[in-house]
Amino acid sequence: MRILVLFLLLPLFLSATPTAQQFEGWRGITPLRSSVSGVRAKLGKPSDRGVASELYILSDFKVNIRYSAGPCKPPFATWNVKKGTVLTILVVPLVQTPFDIKASGTTTFERAIKDDLSIEYTNLRDGIKYTVSPDGNVSSILFTPPDRRRSQFACK
Numbered sequence: 001m002r003i004l005v006l007f008l009l010l011p012l013f014l015s016a017t018p019t020a021q022q023f024e025g026w027r028g029i030t031p032l033r034s035s036v037s038g039v040r041a042k043l044g045k046p047s048d049r050g051v052a053s054e055l056y057i058l059s060d061f062k063v064n065i066r067y068s069a070g071p072c073k074p075p076f077a078t079w080n081v082k083k084g085t086v087l088t089i090l091v092v093p094l095v096q097t098p099f100d101i102k103a104s105g106t107t108t109f110e111r112a113i114k115d116d117l118s119i120e121y122t123n124l125r126d127g128i129k130y131t132v133s134p135d136g137n138v139s140s141i142l143f144t145p146p147d148r149r150r151s152q153f154a155c156k
Helices: 002-016 036-043 147-153
Strands: 048-050 053-057 061-067 086-093 110-113 119-123 128-132 138-143
Touching: 036 053, 036 061, 036 086
Parallel strands: none
Antiparallel strands: 048 053, 053 061, 061 086, 086 138, 110 119, 119 128, 128 138
16 A cells, blocks of 8 residues: 555655756746747847847846857857857846745755855756845846756867
């Protein structure tokens, strides 16, 4: 009987456990996978454009997305991906959002205190960095390519 109960409950436990896939990207926009057209389909027209980047001002966030200029091309020559591929996503909350490491979905972070006394919580394996202000609120969230994709797409 115990084996049957364990067998029936195992899928529930596994689905509740965060996986690396859950940490990739933001709102369906994923570094090294998503493209300019995919971002615009999700977020609409950008508020501002820069060299290989776009800024979106949404009701609750400012979002800055950096794109590839082409395989191993400047200004962000780190990645061997086609032009217009998302490289990073910087999300800045427009409302105060207290940081909760448990709610972040993972507890595997390197913690570093910066000169301005903000704290960075970095998880390179999953490609996410939280910057937390001295008052405990999230200043920004940076989504980068996770480790498992770095070796695959890094310029040699």
